[in-house]
Amino acid sequence: MPNIAASKKDFMALQAGIVGLPNVGKSTLFNAVSNSAKAQASNYRFCTIEPNTGLVDVPDERLDKLAGFVKPERIVPTQVAIVDIAGLVRGASKGEGLGNKFLANIREVDAIIHVIRCFEDENILRDEGPINPVGDKEIIDTELQLKDLESVEKKFSRVEKMLKTGDPKIKAEYETLKRCKDHLEQGKSIRELSLSKEERTAIADLFLLTEKSVLYVANVDEASMHTGNKFSEALKAAVAGENAQVIVMNNSIEAQISEMEDPADRELFMEEYKMTEPALSKLIRSVYKLLDLATYFTAGVQEVRAWTIHEGWKAPQAASVIHTDFEKGFIKAEVIAYKDFIQYGSEAAARDAGKLRIEGKDYVVKDGDVMHFRFNV
Numbered sequence: 001m002p003n004i005a006a007s008k009k010d011f012m013a014l015q016a017g018i019v020g021l022p023n024v025g026k027s028t029l030f031n032a033v034s035n036s037a038k039a040q041a042s043n044y045r046f047c048t049i050e051p052n053t054g055l056v057d058v059p060d061e062r063l064d065k066l067a068g069f070v071k072p073e074r075i076v077p078t079q080v081a082i083v084d085i086a087g088l089v090r091g092a093s094k095g096e097g098l099g100n101k102f103l104a105n106i107r108e109v110d111a112i113i114h115v116i117r118c119f120e121d122e123n124i125l126r127d128e129g130p131i132n133p134v135g136d137k138e139i140i141d142t143e144l145q146l147k148d149l150e151s152v153e154k155k156f157s158r159v160e161k162m163l164k165t166g167d168p169k170i171k172a173e174y175e176t177l178k179r180c181k182d183h184l185e186q187g188k189s190i191r192e193l194s195l196s197k198e199e200r201t202a203i204a205d206l207f208l209l210t211e212k213s214v215l216y217v218a219n220v221d222e223a224s225m226h227t228g229n230k231f232s233e234a235l236k237a238a239v240a241g242e243n244a245q246v247i248v249m250n251n252s253i254e255a256q257i258s259e260m261e262d263p264a265d266r267e268l269f270m271e272e273y274k275m276t277e278p279a280l281s282k283l284i285r286s287v288y289k290l291l292d293l294a295t296y297f298t299a300g301v302q303e304v305r306a307w308t309i310h311e312g313w314k315a316p317q318a319a320s321v322i323h324t325d326f327e328k329g330f331i332k333a334e335v336i337a338y339k340d341f342i343q344y345g346s347e348a349a350a351r352d353a354g355k356l357r358i359e360g361k362d363y364v365v366k367d368g369d370v371m372h373f374r375f376n377v
C-alpha cells in the first residue's frame with residue numbers, strides 16, 4: 001500500500017503530475033496514492049487549487065524477496081512524488097480557468113499522468129458533452145501544444161535576429177526551433193518528434209510541456225475495471241501511435257482500497273472485486289519506468305532498502321544517493337547481481353560462489369544490483 005512519508009523532497013524524488021480536464025477523477029487518483037496529504041475530492045470543479053504533492057512507495061517484489069532472505073529490521077522502498085494538478089479547460093493556454101497557473105504546475109513535473117474520463121455518470125459535471133475520451137485527450141494536448149508554441153516562437157524570433165552573425169551554432173539552434181515550431185503547428189507534441197542530443201539541448205531551457213513523457217489512465221466504471229470498455233478501447237486506439245501506456249482502472253475503487261487501514265478488510269474488498277493487487281501498484285511501477293529510473297539495493301540486517309538512480313549512473317554517483325560522503329570518499333563498491341543474491345540466498349554464500357564483484361569508480365550500476373560501498377571521509 002502506498003505510504004506517504006513526511007514531505008521529504010530530495011532531488012531523487014522525481015515528480016509525476018496528474019493532468020486532465022476538470023472532474024475526470026484526478027484528485028480521486030491522488031487520494032488513492034496519498035493517505036495523509038489528502039486532496040479534496042468532490043463533485044466540484046477546481047476543488048484542487050494548489051497542487052498537492054505526495055510521496056508514494058514504489059512496489060518492487062525484488063525488495064520483498066531480498067528481505068525474505070536477509071530478514072532485516074526494516075524494509076525501505078524507494079519513492080516517487082505524485083502531484084495533483086487542477087483541471088485544465090479549453091483555452092487554458094490563453095489563461096482560461098486559471099490555465100496559466102496550472103500549466104506552470106505542469107512545467108515543474110518530470111512526467112505526466114493524463115487521466116481521461118471513461119465512465120458515464122450524469123451526476124458528475126462535464127462541460128464537453130457526451131463522454132469522449134479521444135476528444136478530451138485532444139483538448140488537453142492542444143492546450144499544452146499552444147503553450148509550447150508560445151515558448152518556441154519567443155525563442156525562435158530571438159534566434160532569428162541573431163542569424164546574421166553567421167554563427168553555425170545559432171544556425172543549428174534556429175533549425176531546431178523551426179522543426180519544433182512546424183511540428184507544434186501541425187498539432188503534434190514534441191515527444192513525438194525525434195530529436196538529436198544537440199537538438200534536445202537547444203530547447204532544454206524552454207522546459208516544454210509536450211516533451212515530457214506521458215502515460216494515460218482510462219478511468220472506467222466499476223463493471224469495466226478488468227475488461228475496459230468502449231471508451232478505454234477508443235483511447236487505446238487513438239494513442240497506439242504514440243507508444244504510450246494506457247492503464248485501465250477505476251480511480252474511485254482504488255481510493256476506497258487505499259483508505260482501508262486494516263489489511264484484512266482490504267484483502268476482502270479486493271477479493272470481492274476479483275483483484276489480485278491494487279491497479280495503483282501497477283500505475284506506480286509504470287510511472288517509475290516512465291521517469292527512466294533504475295533501482296539498486298542495499299541489504300543489511302538492519303535495513304534492506306531500494307535506492308533510485310538514473311539509467312547509466314556510475315558507482316560513485318549512485319553512492320551519493322545514500323550520502324554525499326559516500327561519493328566524496330568513494331573507494332570501491334562490492335556488487336552482487338540481484339539474481340545471484342537470490343540464487344545463493346545470502347551475501348556470504350554469493351561471495352563463496354565467486355559472485356561478489358569488486359567494482360571501481362567507472363562501474364555503471366545495473367538495475368537490481370545489490371551494493372555495498374567502501375568509502376573514507
Ligand SMILES: Nc1ncnc2c1ncn2[C@@H]1O[C@H](COP(=O)(O)OP(=O)(O)OP(=O)(O)O)[C@@H](O)[C@H]1O
Nearest residue numbers: 022023024025026027028041042045046047087220
Ligand atoms: N471511475 C469513476 N466512476 C465514477 N465516479 C468517479 C470515478 N472516478 C472519480 N469519480 C467521481 O468523479 C468526481 C470528480 O472526481 P475528482 O474530484 O477526482 O476530479 P478531478 O479531476 O480532480 O476534478 P478537478 O479538476 O475539479 O480537480 C468525484 O465525485 C469522484 O468521486
Ligand SMILES: [Mg+2]
Nearest residue numbers: 026027047048
Ligand atoms: Mg481535483
